[in-house]
Amino acid sequence: xxxxxxxxxxxxxxxxxxxxxxxxxxxxxxxxxxxxxxxxxxxxxxxxxxxxxxxxxxxxxxxxxxxxxxxxxxxxxxxxxxxxxxxxxxxxxxxxxxxxxxxxxxxxxxxxxxxxxxxxxxxxxxxxxxxxxxxxxxxxxxxxxxxxxxxxxxxxxxxxxxxxxxxxxxxxxxxxxxxxxxxxxxxxxxxxxxxxxxxxxxxxxxxxxxxxxxxxxxxxxxxxxxxxxxxxxxxxxxxxxxxxxxxxxxxxxxxxxxxxxxxxxxxxxxxxxxxxxxxxxxxxxxxxxxxxxxxxxxxxxxxxxxxxxxxxxxxxxxxxxxxxxxxxxxxxxxxxxxxxxxxxxxxxxxxxxxxxxxxxxxxxxxxxxxxxxxxxxxxxxxxxxxxxxxxxxxxxxxxxxxxxxxxxxxxxxxxxxxxxxxxxxxxxxxxxxxxxxxxxxxxxxxxxxxxxxxxxxxxxxxxxxxxxxxxxxxxxxxxxxxxxxxxxxxxxxxxxxxxxxxxxxxxxxxxxxxxxxxxxxxxxxxxxxxxxxxxxxxxxxxxxxxxxxxxxxxxxxxxxxxxxxxxxxxxxxxxxxxxxxxxxxxxxxxxxxxxxxxxxxxxxxxxxxxxxxxxxxxxxxxxxxxxxxxxxxxxxxxxxxxxxxxxxxxxxxxxxxxxxxxxxxxxxxxxxxxxxxxxxxxxxxxxxxxxxxxxxxxxxxxxxxxxxxxxxxxxxxxxxxxxxxxxxxxxxxxxxxxxxxxxxxxxxxxxxxxxxxxxxxxxxxxxxxxxxxxxxxxxxxxxxxxxxxxxxxxxxxxxxxxxxxxxxxxxxxxxxxxxxxxxxxxxxxx
RNA sequence: GCCGGAGUGGCGAAACAGGCAUACGCGCGUGACUCAAAAUCACGUGAGCUACAACUCGUGGGGGUUCGAGUCCCCCCUCCGGCACCA
Numbered sequence: 001x002x003x004x005x006x007x008x009x010x011x012x013x014x015x016x017x018x019x020x021x022x023x024x025x026x027x028x029x030x031x032x033x034x035x036x037x038x039x040x041x042x043x044x045x046x047x048x049x050x051x052x053x054x055x056x057x058x059x060x061x062x063x064x065x066x067x068x069x070x071x072x073x074x075x076x077x078x079x080x081x082x083x084x085x086x087x088x089x090x091x092x093x094x095x096x097x098x099x100x101x102x103x104x105x106x107x108x109x110x111x112x113x114x115x116x117x118x119x120x121x122x123x124x125x126x127x128x129x130x131x132x133x134x135x136x137x138x139x140x141x142x143x144x145x146x147x148x149x150x151x152x153x154x155x156x157x158x159x160x161x162x163x164x165x166x167x168x169x170x171x172x173x174x175x176x177x178x179x180x181x182x183x184x185x186x187x188x189x190x191x192x193x194x195x196x197x198x199x200x201x202x203x204x205x206x207x208x209x210x211x212x213x214x215x216x217x218x219x220x221x222x223x224x225x226x227x228x229x230x231x232x233x234x235x236x237x238x239x240x241x242x243x244x245x246x247x248x249x250x251x252x253x254x255x256x257x258x259x260x261x262x263x264x265x266x267x268x269x270x271x272x273x274x275x276x277x278x279x280x281x282x283x284x285x286x287x288x289x290x291x292x293x294x295x296x297x298x299x300x301x302x303x304x305x306x307x308x309x310x311x312x313x314x315x316x317x318x319x320x321x322x323x324x325x326x327x328x329x330x331x332x333x334x335x336x337x338x339x340x341x342x343x344x345x346x347x348x349x350x351x352x353x354x355x356x357x358x359x360x361x362x363x364x365x366x367x368x369x370x371x372x373x374x375x376x377x378x379x380x381x382x383x384x385x386x387x388x389x390x391x392x393x394x395x396x397x398x399x400x401x402x403x404x405x406x407x408x409x410x411x412x413x414x415x416x417x418x419x420x421x422x423x424x425x426x427x428x429x430x431x432x433x434x435x436x437x438x439x440x441x442x443x444x445x446x447x448x449x450x451x452x453x454x455x456x457x458x459x460x461x462x463x464x465x466x467x468x469x470x471x472x473x474x475x476x477x478x479x480x481x482x483x484x485x486x487x488x489x490x491x492x493x494x495x496x497x498x499x500x501x502x503x504x505x506x507x508x509x510x511x512x513x514x515x516x517x518x519x520x521x522x523x524x525x526x527x528x529x530x531x532x533x534x535x536x537x538x539x540x541x542x543x544x545x546x547x548x549x550x551x552x553x554x555x556x557x558x559x560x561x562x563x564x565x566x567x568x569x570x571x572x573x574x575x576x577x578x579x580x581x582x583x584x585x586x587x588x589x590x591x592x593x594x595x596x597x598x599x600x601x602x603x604x605x606x607x608x609x610x611x612x613x614x615x616x617x618x619x620x621x622x623x624x625x626x627x628x629x630x631x632x633x634x635x636x637x638x639x640x641x642x643x644x645x646x647x648x649x650x651x652x653x654x655x656x657x658x659x660x661x662x663x664x665x666x667x668x669x670x671x672x673x674x675x676x677x678x679x680x681x682x683x684x685x686x687x688x689x690x691x692x693x694x695x696x697x698x699x700x701x702x703x704x705x706x707x708x709x710x711x712x713x714x715x716x717x718x719x720x721x722x723x724x725x726x727x728x729x730x731x732x733x734x735x736x737x738x739x740x741x742x743x744x745x746x747x748x749x750x751x752x753x754x755x756x757x758x759x760x761x762x763x764x765x766x767x768x769x770x771x772x773x774x775x776x777x778x779x780x781x782x783x784x785x786x787x788x789x790x791x792x793x794x795x796x797x798x799x800x801x802x803x804x805x806x807x808x809x810x811x812x813x814x815x816x817x818x819x820x821x822x823x824x825x826x827x828x829x830x
Numbered sequence: 831g832c833c834g835g836a837g838u839g840g841c842g843a844a845a846c847a848g849g850c851a852u853a854c855g856c857g858c859g860u861g862a863c864u865c866a867a868a869a870u871c872a873c874g875u876g877a878g879c880u881a882c883a884a885c886u887c888g889u890g891g892g893g894g895u896u897c898g899a900g901u902c903c904c905c906c907c908u909c910c911g912g913c914a915c916c917a
Contacts, residue, residue: 172912172913172914212834212835213834213835214833214834214835214911214912215834216834217833217834217912217913218833218834218911218912218913220833221832221833221834221912221913221914222912222913224913224914224916226916226917228917250917251916251917252917253916253917254917265917300915305915307915330915331915332915332917333915333916333917334915334916334917336916337916337917338916338917341917342917343917344917345917349917350831350915351915351917352917354915355915417916417917418916419913419914419916537911537912540912541912541913611854611855612842612843612855613842613843614843617836617843619842619843620842622841622842622856624841624842624855624856624857625842625855625856627856628855628856629855631869631870632855634870635870638870679846682846688844690842690843690844690854690855691843691844691845691853691854693854693855694843694844694853694854694855695853695854696854697854697855698853698854701854704871704872708871708872771850772850773849773850774850775849775850775897775898777897777898778896778897778898779898780850783850804883804884815897816897817897818849818897818898820849823849823850824849824850824898826849826897826898827897828897
């Protein structure tokens with residue numbers, strides 16, 4: 001038997017797989033399983049530990065499913081648009097087209113060397129016109145369905161990336177998700193996708209998803225549905241510019257506190273501010289509005305901030321009490337939520353309370369705390385008081401009554417509000433999908449026709465971002481004709497958020513070669529949704545939410561796509577540095593996989609990724625773990641070498657030769673083998689690769705016990721040989737090149753990666769005798785070996801034979817016996 | 831503040847469904863092989879008390895349910911993640 005030389009064995013194994021057709025999928029198969037891993041950004045550096053973890057483990061799962069008989073569709077592609085390539089171009093002058101293509105070539109090769117069986121014929125690269133033209137096509141679909149629109153809104157601006165960002169791409173610290181710079185607010189005209197229209201469907205359809213609860217919860221938080229009331233306060237004509245009475249609509253979740261509303265607060269950006277500000281307050285209001293505009297998102301939403309605000313000089317009339325209350329502006333009220341205005345009830349809202357105290361505004365209690373805790377500001381539900389006819393009602397009853405009254409009087413009523421904002425998809429950057437819209441001085445906003453796609457990304461641009469899109473520097477691109485009137489017009493200079501690319505790429509994979517449509521709906525119906533999707537949980541409220549939204553939106557726009565993209569979702573954990581901190585160059589705790597791969601080969605590294613970590617938890621890196629993985633594979637190699645001769649004999653000739661005198665050892669081996677196989681199979685279904693690997697180690701250890709005695713080995717050739725074969729099969733998804741090598745060297749003509757996953761033999765799982773733990777009064781006092789299926793009397797009798805148990809039994813009378821067959825006997829002695 | 835997830839040997843971690851806590855691996859110890867070391871192979875390894883057996887304690891802390899709790903219930907602490915001036 002040849003020793004395992006990974007440098008020659010790994011390419012040889014891949015050659016075998018290629019010839020066996022393992023890199024291609026039959027999408028017409030009945031047993032098709034679409035398993036997908038989030039596609040990577042093609043970064044310049046070689047694969048890092050995180051890539052190895054995610055992609056090799058993913059491939060292991062796919063190989064396991066193939067062996068179990070599924071036709072696995074396991075495609076791969078690149079999320080190739082985006083800032084890194086563009087920033088690299090700014091720094092070096094190398095066009096993103098070029099650097100991206102080079103990076104993809106490197107990554108392709110590395111994934112191949114890892115042993116991954118990605119389907120070559122279904123590759124998707126988002127920065128190619130053959131892909132991004134369909135981004136434009138789908139954009140137009142949404143546009144015509146009224147789901148893509150251009151509007152002026154307060155938006156997040158990253159001063160470092162020089163572009164706007166979607167809400168999802170701003171962290172809760174008010175920083176840019178990409179570069180950590182503080183994000184500021186700007187009022188700009190931008191393109192949006194109408195995701196808010198889908199808020200309720202995104203919530204409702206969660207019940208169909210086999211996703212981690214944590215992730216669904218994050219999406220629920222992000223959508224932030226709340227049930228409340230809209231109510232109109234009137235601003236009398238004498239306060240309003242033009243002398244016309246205005247409506248001030250607010251949203252509240254506590255309409256039952258309306259009798260305690262002692263002032264109103266508008267967001268500084270609220271349109272009514274200009275209309276109602278009185279002359280004597282104008283200077284103060286203008287100054288405050290200007291100051292607010294300068295604040296970053298972070299400053300604005302910091303919870304511990306002192307309340308600030310300015311009186312407008314105007315008043316609004318409470319529709320229930322008829323009283324007039326002052327209208328203030330303050331930055332603690334956000335323009336983007338509800339109606340950008342609130343009724344302030346300082347007695348029952350912490351924020352309003354703080355504001356009222358600071359500015360000396362009246363505080364009127366209208367809710368009685370049923371528990372009489374005597375808090376200064378009671379925010380819980382209670383009993384209404386000083387509330388006219390509603391006094392005495394509970395919070396819940398009061399809300400209902402007031403909602404009804406407001407609706408009946410045309411002053412508002414029950415309403416639902418969401419934290420979710422529409423998805424801002426335009427970016428002032430170069431390396432993305434151009435937006436297929438023309439701005440015509442005569443016709444306005446005009447969409448391109450589908451026959452005019454792709455709208456190619458120009459190459460004659462100045463990259464350096466300067467606050468407007470780089471595309472504007474290409475006159476050839478910008479100047480065009482209006483598709484409607486044929487007159488001179490300008491193109492839209494922005495590009496799409498790269499999350500648009502990743503929101504539907506899984507529909508493109510099965511149809512990657514299709515040139516006249518983004519996807520074939522017949523194929524999509526058969527192949528999608530994705531059965532199992534693997535990726536990081538950092539995408540919970542970005543990619544994973546956008547993709548869900550886009551499926552629903554495309555359906556409404558007339559496309560026959562699944563209404564949910566991913567049935568089952570698995571998140572991988574993160575590999576940390578040896579010091580348990582996140583790996584980073586600045587912390588100096590990064591690990592370069594190549595250092596180990598070049599010494600041990602791909603399979604050792606891959607095996608460590610599988611064995612050393614719980615896939616869903618991750619954990620700290622350890623060099624010892626790599627050594628242990630290398631040692632284990634070498635141990636298996638020595639094991640197989642030592643039984644090589646058993647494979648020289650044809651299988652049936654030795655069929656009945658296992659020796660009866662070794663029955664106990666052999667049945668122990670077969671039990672460890674088949675019970676280990678059974679648990680490993682179950683573990684793999686649940687993505688617990690580490691424990692599955694542990695079962696393989698147990699099987700190996702058990703086999704070693706029999707190896708020492710050549711005579712015994714020869715007498716039990718059949719069982720040992722079958723055990724080693726099963727072990728090789730189990731190892732195949734974990735260390736595929738290595739296992740393939742062993743399979744070859746033991747004389748097998750077939751391709752191991754195409755062999756079936758073994759099935760545990762029930763006969764080997766049945767035990768003749770079992771160890772039953774014996775407890776006295778719940779404390780373990782010994783174990784007895786009894787025949788499997790022995791009843792309570794038999795076990796108890798066996799227990800009495802043991803002096804240590806007997807002395808407890810004799811100490812009193814047996815009051816009760818609990819017997820769980822094969823597990824435990826608990827005797828209660830009094 | 832609200833919502834998720836987690837806390838188990840010296841270390842990484844197991845425990846399906848309430849039934850022998852610590853599988854598997856690392857590390858450590860002992861032995862074999864070796865002139866020696868490494869590698870390999872075998873055995874041992876939660877703590878306390880012990881000559882051994884036995885016994886006692888032990889899954890973040892405190893209560894509870896149960897014949898029996900890492901696992902279920904209540905309270906609390908710590909860490910990680912999400913949301914948070916969202917009316």
